[in-house]
Amino acid sequence: MDKFIILATKNEGKIREILDILSEYRSWIKTLKDLNLDIELPEELGESYEENAFIKARYIAELTGYPVIAEDSGLEIDALKGELGIHSARFGGSVGYKEKIRLVLEKMKDIPWEDRKARFVCKAVFYDEKEDIKIITGGKVEGYIAYEPRGERGFGYDPIFYFPPLGKTFGEINEFEKNKYSHRFMAFNKLKLFLECFYKGGKL
Numbered sequence: 012m013d014k015f016i017i018l019a020t021k022n023e024g025k026i027r028e029i030l031d032i033l034s035e036y037r038s039w040i041k042t043l044k045d046l047n048l049d050i051e052l053p054e055e056l057g058e059s060y061e062e063n064a065f066i067k068a069r070y071i072a073e074l075t076g077y078p079v080i081a082e083d084s085g086l087e088i089d090a091l092k093g094e095l096g097i098h099s100a101r102f103g104g105s106v107g108y109k110e111k112i113r114l115v116l117e118k119m120k121d122i123p124w125e126d127r128k129a130r131f132v133c134k135a136v137f138y139d140e141k142e143d144i145k146i147i148t149g150g151k152v153e154g155y156i157a158y159e160p161r162g163e164r165g166f167g168y169d170p171i172f173y174f175p176p177l178g179k180t181f182g183e184i185n186e187f188e189k190n191k192y193s194h195r196f197m198a199f200n201k202l203k204l205f206l207e208c209f210y211k212g213g214k215l
């Protein structure tokens with residue numbers, strides 16, 4: 012098959028979740044790894060999740076000529092206004108997530124539960140240069156920053172994101188559960204509606 016969509020992300024955690032959400036379309040989707048495209052994505056200098064998702068999508072679309080899916084996401088913490096959000100991946104510099112999490116918790120050590128509100132946000136983009144299509148969908152999930160990390164599942168900031176409806180952090184729930192409630196699920200589930208029309212209309 013020479014027609015496919017490229018998934019433009021380097022984050023293995025995202026890839027797992029997105030391929031699972033879009034599992035019906037798995038045979039149409041190629042990751043950068045599937046294509047042996049060992050390249051860096053461009054700097055995410057946009058001012059919003061949408062802009063950054065589009066920067067990544069456009070870069071790969073221009074490079075390959077194929078339709079592309081990309082996303083940009085982040086953790087917004089009310090008490091640390093503006094520090095994470097679209098800067099979540101860069102927060103704390105080039106250190107691992109154990110250290111980023113330690114830094115967040117250190118900054119929030121005196122903050123009481125009611126002021127620990129946070130949300131994960133995701134914007135997903137489908138971009139097809141040839142067909143002149145740009146679709147953006149979004150998702151959000153509300154929770155709290157836990158007092159300490161719990162669970163080893165998921166990726167990134169999952170161990171400190173406490174999700175009240177399940178009484179657990181995202182680090183404690185399995186992929187099946189995360190893909191029922193997450194910001195990424197919501198964004199990509201909406202994008203799926205579009206892919207359904209596009210795919211069923213034989214457009215790909």
Ligand SMILES: O=P(O)(O)OP(=O)(O)OP(=O)(O)OC[C@H]1O[C@@H](n2cnc3c(O)ncnc32)[C@H](O)[C@@H]1O
Pocket residue numbers: 019020021022025052055067082083084085086099100101131165166167168169181193195
């Ligand atoms: O740009 P790409 O290659 O897609 O991968 P990335 O990891 O750099 O991704 P972003 O630029 O979108 O930054 C997202 C940040 O938000 C964090 N994040 C996003 N969704 C998350 C989730 O579901 N669980 C935990 N952390 C998440 C993630 O760890 C990053 O620090």
Ligand SMILES: [Mg+2]
Pocket residue numbers: 055100
């Ligand atoms: Mg990134």
